[in-house]
Amino acid sequence: MDAMKILIVAAMLLAAQDQPGPRPEDTEVWKPEPPVVTPGAYAPTPPPSDAIVLFDGRDLSQWASVKDGLSARWVLKGGVVTVAKGSGNIQTRRSFGSYQLHIEWRIPVGITGEGQKRGNSGVFLASTGDGDAGYELQILDSYRNRTYVNGQAGSIYKQFAPLANPMRPPGEWQSYDIAWTAPIFDAAGRVTRPAMVTAMLNGVLVQNHTVLKGPTQYIGQPSYKPHGPAPIKLQDHGDPSAPISFRNIWVRELE
Template sequence: MTYDNPDNPETWKVDNGILTVNKKAGSLTTKDAYMDYQLHLEYRIPEEITGEGQSRGNSGIFLAYLGLDESGLFEDGYEIQILDNYNNETYVNGQVGSMYKQSIPLANAAKKPGEWQTYDIVWKAPGFNEDGSLSSPATVTALHNGVLVQNHYELKGITPWIDPPSYRNHSPSPIRLQAHGDPSEPISFRNIWLRRL
């Protein structure tokens, strides 16, 4: 995996098999690129979390990371949200388990901050014709803490913060763990595994 800023001496903390966000180092991206896969990971939002709404344990998994948007400010790709929604309200398509700003989760399976939570995700990348047009949409099936939250959802395109979703031709892509930069970090991850499908 690689960090956003390789010249920055800051890195994510690794301790006893637990990987913890360091917002100074930026998001963490796989070196390898993927198409279809099954992903398992566990994450933990700090027990002493502060903030509210989108500023409470905000992170995400970019199931296919395409780089920064045209402004160079926001991450581009297909994001499934990580957020503390145990007792924290936000907009429905921005809560944990959502395909960000596109598909609301089928249930709220959030655990209390401080407890380990799981994601089990089956990702199928979009397909494109030779002329770059879409031949098949991306799909995602996701279980959050063992509860189905996305059921073979067909994405309408990338999951941008503001603009409507759209597709653009792309090749196999890396996976990215987001360092959102909120003061409520650090979020920790463990037991991450992947198998190509």
């Protein structure tokens, strides 16, 4: 290779190194902001007769640590379970296909911070691996707290903003009612039916039969990888100043 070609190749390599890689900010969407809606008064939603009760305030026997598969090590007190510092995500011991899910969650009073650093957690509707692998319905304090709209409460994280923002203030219980349609893959791993989500936040529709692009992807675009029935996962986002609490979790299998 002559000197000129060497210089050209070197210049091309330097140019490639200077190209920025994908960033988390690339998939943030900030507008339009969903309208703020004041939800109705909280009303208890007890499990129906055919529900599988995942948490009734008494024990965490239905849950396991994602880190090691051992018992969930979150804090159980007064009929409520709260994320414990450094404990990691927990997920159901059972795996599910399509289902109806009810779950209640609470941001602590006196929370500080802003944006994504304000009560961050998530419900992974199908946990497809370690850590934060899966399809995330975001949990966040979105009460008078601006962030990217596909990252606020009620969003399919980094994919779809909610249709409305019906958050109650910190300290009050929030509720999700979710219909999850699990994806189906053929023998070659191709998607024959994508995942779909309908979700209500505090009784207000925030996702209406939303067709997902794949599992949650923090950086870059989502894409499907074949999987079967999967656990439901709750996220420990690692924010010790804002431990999220949960109660009244039940599921009805649909297929």
